Amino acid sequence: MAGIRFSGMASGLDTEKMVKELMNARKAPMNRLIREKQVTEWKRDAYREMNSLLMDLRTSVDSLRFSANFNKKKAVSENDGAVTANVVGSPTQASYAVKVVGLAEAEMPASMAIELDASIKDTKTAIGGGTLNLTINGKAVTVNGTETLDQVIANIKKETGMDATFSGGKLWITSTPGMTLDSSGGKAFSVTATGDTSTVKAPAAATSSDRTGKAAEVIINGVTYTSKTNKITVDGVEFTLKQAGTAISVNNQVDEDSLFNTIKDFVTKYNDTIAKINAKISEKKNKGYEPLLDEEKDGLPEKTAEKMEAMAKSGMLLRDSILKTGLDNMRRGMSTPLSGTGVNAAFDTLSEIGIGGPPNGKYAYQENGKLYIDENKLRTAIRNNGAEVTKLFTSFSNDPADDAGTKYQKSGIAERLYSDLTKVIDRVTKEAGSSSSISDDSFLGKKMKDEEEEIRQWKDRLLQIENRYYKQFTAMEKMMSKAQSQGSWFAQMLGKSQ
Known part of the structure; x- marks a missing residue:
């Protein structure tokens, strides 16, 4: 606690102002630390923002790693007027011969x-x-x-x-x-x-x-079934019976629209993610701008302060090696051909199913890895070569004899991308931590704690210096006051002696 301060009572000096000016010079090292801590916090937040994008993309990729998500079926009836069908489970049969013997009739009360x-x-x-x-x-x-x-x-x-x-x-x-x-x-x-x-x-x-109800009767692939209603589920397919008559065919087909939209949504998410990360690592740093201190903000209009802070925050991740390496690895994983037993060389890359780089007239280096879809080519691949499309995305090696490089080549696009995303997410988390975690043992988190501790020490040191200044000025004021009192006494004594 500061003691009693005498501010210019004897000297007439503005000691408050003098101490403040002296302290401003002394505060320079601490202010530099405060600015550095703010930069560290901005960089941590920028990393976490990019990590959120990467995690969202990984969630999207995760669903493409499993073949079950590529085997979505839809049931198609050759006569919707007699029977319609809808896949509600996991059918094991490709087609069904269906004959409606009789429709269900509800019980009618008397x-x-x-x-x-x-x-x-x-x-x-x-x-x-x-x-x-x-x-x-x-x-x-x-x-x-x-x-x-x-x-x-x-x-x-x-x-x-x-x-x-x-x-x-x-x-x-x-x-x-x-x-x-x-x-x-x-x-x-x-x-x-x-x-x-x-x-x-x-x-x-x-x-x-009353009229007694009547059960529906239907023959599916030679087996007779009955139902109280005109709906019956067999082999994961729900059949809706509409008209009795001759046998018709119901076929299970790949749900082309569903799979196409799943892949298209993934490509859209991938493009959006890499575009935002590329923008962040190429964002220029504005020289001459640095974080504002609280007293500097107070002395500026609010919009001016916000603009200056935005200029100071730019370029936090310029040419960042972690994110750049992550993007390079993802692009490599998307373009490396799939290899392994049973892989069709005609469908071992994304470009062969209609997913590739910029169309004619565009320059790939300006697109930074953006993917484009040839919708007709992709639909044709799904329709006619669905198994190959599935392999391209979901293949993986479980052979213990395979080294890392071989496993990588045998892994499908989704498996590689999921692995690459996990690696870059882990690196970013190690560097900047996670907003969802209570403790922060990341590099930047520890750096911020060290900076906070150093700032605290500086505040204690500066308070001691400020108190010393005031003590010195107070001592000076007391001495001058005493000297003035003695001078007045001598003057009085001299006056009496005359």
Whole structure:
């Protein structure tokens, strides 16, 4: 803590200003450290930004490493009017002979219509007439002319458990599907009426039976299947039955659109990633600009300070060797031909399936490895040589006798790229750490901690120096004050002696 400070009381000097100017000179080494720490932090953040891009690309590449993702199928029926099909699992058969023997029919409940007088237009008014006694499967329901149709319907539901609705000028009584309706356990029910039938014209006696549901029957590759509905799943394919008739063919084909879009999305992600990294490692550094200190920011308009900081931040990763090496390795992995047993030499590079460098009229060196797709050529390769396309992306060597170079050549595009991305991600993480990690043992993380500790030490040292300056000025002020007091005393004594 600073002691009592006397600021120019005897000397008339602005000691606060003098100390501040002296300290500004002393602060130069600490300010240099503060700027260096800010540069270190900017560089760390720039690395982490690039690492996020690389991780997103690796996630996209990961799905291309496995052949299962290249074997997506779609089922195609030769007659969609009879049967449609949709792949919902992993089919093992290439085609199916399908014959629909019969379609499923839902169970229909028994129902009975009771005629109502034309004067009854809705369920809210009284039905009129006298008392009517309905007997529904032996259960009595009394209908009073003063009741509304809503009340009659409620009574029927309460006494019989059956549904009743008003439609088309009639009162419909409907059983619940499958319920036992008569004492013999059957599914028929009867309605009889006695009393005043002038407004509720129920038949003297009538019966109705429900219709039992019917299962669908279909023969698929010689095996008969039944289903309660007109959908049935066999061998990972869901068949929707629409019309009975002669046998038709349903074929499993490579889902060309799905695979094409998967590869196209990967190429788009790859191009976007390398474009951003190339822009970062070629971003020029603006000479003469450095991080602003807090007091410098306070003395500038906000937009000016932001612009100067942006100029100082540029070029943090100019010609960075880690990222440049990573890009070079990825380009090599994308262009090196695939080798190994069973590899078709006509489909051992990306260019042979329609993925390559710039089209005519463009210069490859200006594109920095950007990939272009010949859509017709890629679709043709997927359609006619799907197995070769799969190998090109997913092949890998599990032969322990293969050295690193041989394993690399036998690895597919996705396998190589995934490995190269993992290596550069690990290097960047070692250099700059990860924003998702609690601890930071990276090179730049440790450097920032060292810089923070050195800045802290400088602050302590400068505080001691500042206190010493004030003590010296305070001592001077005290001496001058004492001298002035003594001078005044001598002057008084001399005045008295005269």
